[in-house]
Amino acid sequence: xxxxxxxxxxxxxxxxxxxxxxxxxxxxxxxxxxxxxxxxxxxxxxxxxxxxxxxxxxxxxxxxxxxxxxxxxxxxxxxxxxxxxxxxxxxxxxxxxxxxxxxxxxxxxxxxxxxxxxxxxxxxxxxxxxxxxxxxxxxxxxxxxxxxxxxxxxxxxxxxxxxxxxxxxxxxxxxxxxxxxxxxxxxxxxxxxxxxxxxxxxxxxxxxxxxxxxxxxxxxxxxxxxxxxxxxxxxxxxxxxxxxxxxxxxxxxxxxxxxxxxxxxxxxxxxxxxxxxxxxxxxxxxxxxxxxxxxxxxxxxxxxxxxxxxxxxxxxxxxxxxxxxxxxxxxxxxxxxxxxxxxxxxxxxxxxxxxxxxxxxxxxxxxxxxxxxxxxxxxxxxxxxxxxxxxxxxxxxxxxxxxxxxxxxxxxxxxxxxxxxxxxxxxxxxxxxxxxxxxxxxx
Numbered sequence: 270x271x272x273x274x275x276x277x278x279x280x281x282x283x284x285x286x287x288x289x290x291x292x293x294x295x296x297x298x299x300x301x302x303x304x305x306x307x308x309x310x311x312x313x314x315x316x317x318x319x320x321x322x323x324x325x326x327x328x329x330x331x332x333x334x335x336x337x338x339x340x341x342x343x344x345x346x347x348x349x350x351x352x353x354x355x356x357x358x359x360x361x362x363x364x365x366x367x368x369x370x371x372x373x374x375x376x377x378x379x380x381x382x383x384x385x386x387x388x389x390x391x392x393x394x395x396x397x398x399x400x401x402x403x404x405x406x407x408x409x410x411x412x413x414x415x416x417x418x419x420x421x422x423x424x425x426x427x428x429x430x431x432x433x434x435x436x437x438x439x440x441x442x443x444x445x446x447x448x449x450x451x452x453x454x455x456x457x458x459x460x461x462x463x464x465x466x467x468x469x470x471x472x473x474x475x476x477x478x479x480x481x482x483x484x485x486x487x488x489x490x491x492x493x494x495x496x497x498x499x500x501x502x503x504x505x506x507x508x509x510x511x512x513x514x515x516x517x518x519x520x521x522x523x524x525x526x527x528x529x530x531x532x533x534x535x536x537x538x539x540x541x542x543x544x545x546x547x548x549x550x551x552x553x554x555x556x557x558x559x560x561x562x563x564x565x566x567x568x569x570x571x572x573x574x575x576x577x578x579x580x581x582x583x584x585x586x587x588x589x590x591x592x593x594x595x596x597x598x599x600x601x602x603x604x605x606x607x608x609x610x611x612x613x614x615x616x617x618x619x620x621x622x623x624x625x626x627x628x629x630x631x632x633x634x635x636x637x638x639x640x641x642x643x644x645x646x647x648x649x650x651x652x653x654x655x656x657x658x659x660x661x662x663x664x665x666x667x668x669x670x671x672x673x674x675x676x677x678x679x680x681x682x683x684x685x686x687x688x689x690x691x692x693x694x695x696x697x698x699x700x701x702x703x704x705x706x707x708x709x710x711x712x
Contacts (some may be wrong), residue, residue, distance in 0.1 A: 270355050270356050270357065270398065271473025272539045275503065276356050276357065276360055278362050279360050279361065279489075280617060281484065282364060282484035282487060283360070283363050283364040283367050284484070285480070285481040285484025285486050286364070286481055286483045286488065289482065289485065290313050290316065290317055290367075290374050291477070292475075292480075293313050293315060293375065293478060294309070294310040294313035294374075294473030294534075295310070295470045296470070297310070297313065297381065297474070297476055298310040298467070299466065299467040299468060299469065299473075300378070300381070301382060302382060302467065302582045303673055304661070304663070304665065304671065305381060305382045305456075305571075305662055305664055305670055306470075306663060306672040307664045307671070308382075308663040308667055309377070312374070312389055313374040313377065314581065315386075316370055316374040317395055319372065319390065319393035319394050320369050320394070321366060321399065322394075323369075323394050323397055324362070324365070324366035325362075326349055327345070327348055328366070328369060328397060328398065328401075328402050329347065330344050330348055330477045331344045331403065332402045332403075332409070332410050333410040334346045334410070335410065336406055336412055339407065339418050340406065340407060341402065341404055341407075341412075342402070343400075345567070347524055350362060352355075354571075354637065355392070359539065364488055369397055369401050371436070372432070372435070372436045372440050373396055373401065375441075375581065376396075376440050376443045376447065377571065378444070378564070378580030378582045379445070379578045379579055380447050380451055380579065380583070380652075381453065381580055382446075382454050382463075382579060382659065382663060383454050383653050383659055383663070384451065384653065385652060385695045386593075386663075387655075388646050388650055389579045390650065391693060392643065392652075395503065396638075396642055398638065399638055399642060399644070400443065400634070401435070401437065404435050404439055404662040405629060408429050408627065414426060414427045414623075414626075414630075416472050417705075420472025420630075424603065424622045424623040425608070425620065427624055427626065427627035428543060428544070428597050428607070428608060428624065429543070429627060430489070430499075430544065430545055430546045431543065432541065432543065432546065432625050433543050433544070433628075434628060435540045435631070436542065436590075437542060437586045437589065438586075438590040438594065438635070438636045439586060440587075441585075441633055442536035442587060442631070442636050444583055444586070445576070445578065445582075445587065445636075446639040446640050448578050449515050449654075450640070450643045450654065451639060451643075451652050451653050452577070454577050455710070456580065457577040457658070458577075468527045468528055468630060471527070471528060471529070475531035475532075477508060478535060479534055479538060482503055482542075483500060485500050485501060485546075486502075486542060486545040486546075490546070495546055499545045502545045502550060503538070503541060505557060506554065506556050506560070507533070507534045507536040507557060508554075509554045509556075510534065510536045510557035510558065510560050511534045511537065512558075513557065513558040513562045513565070514529050514533025514565045515529055515533060517528060518657050529625040530563075532564070532568070532585060533564075536558055536561055536563075536564035536565075537556075537589075539558050539586055539590050539593060540557060540589040540593035541556060541557065541593060541594060543590075543593045543594050544594075544596060544600075545694060546606065547601045547602060548600050549602055550604060552602070556592070556596050560592050563589065563592055564584055564588050567584040568584035568585065569584075574668065594624050594628045595621075595625060596619060597624050597626060598620050598622075598624045599611045599612050599621070600614070600621040601614065601620050602614055605677045608620050648675050654666065655669065656669070
């Protein structure tokens with residue numbers, strides 16, 4: 270098969286989506302304490318490695334093709350991509366892999382500062398296999414919510430162009446479940462050192478995410494007209510969400526923040542993801558405003574309700590993911606072969622019921638399956654680091670390295686307190702020769 274412009278575009282889009290995960294690493298890494306920055310970034314990077322392998326071996330096969338009860342595909346149908354040899358098939362597999370990678374990486378932000386790296390490295394392949402791949406099959410692979418699926422036939426196909434249910438609701442629910450199982454950080458809500466240590470990293474990460482999101486949303490565009498609409502909507506919604514978040518901060522707190530601007534952009538991107546090809550640009554602006562305000566208010570609920578979603582995965586991805594998915598029931602534009610339109614376009618409640626069903630099933634499925642996986646890991650190898658490791662910092666205690674030469678203990682101190690905590694003796698004492706140490710004692 271000859272390589273076409275369409276193939277090239279999907280390859281470029283896949284590269285953009287893959288680049289989003291390192292962008293997420295910067296976004297999350299800057300939001301943690303300095304002594305947990307490397308661990309946070311490593312949780313994203315290891316997700317690339319593990320999911321890349323899983324997707325080639327069995328993940329891709331589980332998300333498409335002949336399925337079991339319209340829930341999941343056969344993992345052995347194209348195991349190791351056996352039988353997939355055309356450029357079209359391989360490129361689509363690669364594009365889909367990048368979605369699986371960033372979805373599981375998103376979850377990591379909720380458990381920053383306190384998760385064992387080994388436990389996370391086990392959670393990633395199991396979760397992608399048992400949660401992400403089945404849900405991707407149900408929504409995109411011809412399963413329950415497809416045009417020929419049981420729910421799709423009964424209510425009409427749910428619209429999820431780029432991942433409102435499969436990516437964001439799924440990751441947001443999984444994040445909440447992990448937080449509830451693993452527990453809060455020490456000093457949650459009281460320790461001022463839990464604040465982000467590097468806001469420029471956060472803003473850089475948000476910029477990379479926004480850049481890559483044009484491939485995330487636009488890679489599956491079927492026509493030039495659709496691609497143009499997706500591009501504009503992917504610009505409009507996060508722009509409006511950023512402004513809405515900052516205005517909310519100004520009214521509530523008296524000042525807009527850089528962290529709020531970055532978070533607002535991500536909230537808008539999340540909300541437009543399922544709707545990018547099926548709403549007007551004005552609809553995208555309105556969706557961005559709603560998502561920006563709602564997520565800005567939602568992130569504070571963790572303190573009121575007492576769950577430590579460290580980097581606001583629940584407040585941003587779950588809340589804005591639900592908003593973007595359900596909003597299609599109101600503002601989806603009529604499209605032949607796709608939808609009669611949302612309630613505001615005279616389509617009645619048909620699309621609304623489909624969207625509510627998709628969101629509801631995604632929430633329930635992700636919650637139950639993630640709980641089973643997380644509890645099994647937590648009860649066996651343990652998901653949480655010890656109190657001593659958390660106090661020292663997961664960078665040093667789990668990886669034997671630090672992000673910075675100075676200030677690595679998270680509040681402007683030197684390396685020496687960390688060394689003492691890990692070894693029980695000072696750095697200067699450890700550097701002395703036996704003779705020097707003896708002389709010092711005698712003196």
